[in-house]
Amino acid sequence: MFNGEDLTIEFAVIVNGKSVDCAVSAEALEDHFGACSARADDLLHAFEHGRSHIEALTKRYLAMGLAGPVLLRSGHFRWVKESLSRRP
Structure with missing residues (x-):
């Protein structure tokens, strides 16, 4: 669901049988999932395109012990890319 106040897409993931509220920022969707703008339809399209990756990172x-809710920003996805590129 698009949140126009925060410019995020909100979603839920199920962890250990419980629903956890989460969101991903417009900036992350533009930087990493090809959203052309911060308009709702562009963000939703990018979210659906990258949903499996977004949910996996969430x-x-x-799993690191955060209780939620989770807000993923562009730096979270950059961190994953950088940590994967450092592996031998």
Whole structure:
């Protein structure tokens, strides 16, 4: 769901049988998932395109002991890319 006040797409993930409220920023969707603008339709399209990756990263953060809610920003996705590129 588009949140125009925060310019995020809100979604929920199920972890250990519980629903956790989450969101991903417009900036992250533009930087990493090809959103052309911060308009709702562009963000929703980018979110659906990258949904599996976004949800996987969300679950990764929750597995670190965060209770939620989770707000993913562009730097979170950049961190994952950088950490993967450093692996031998």
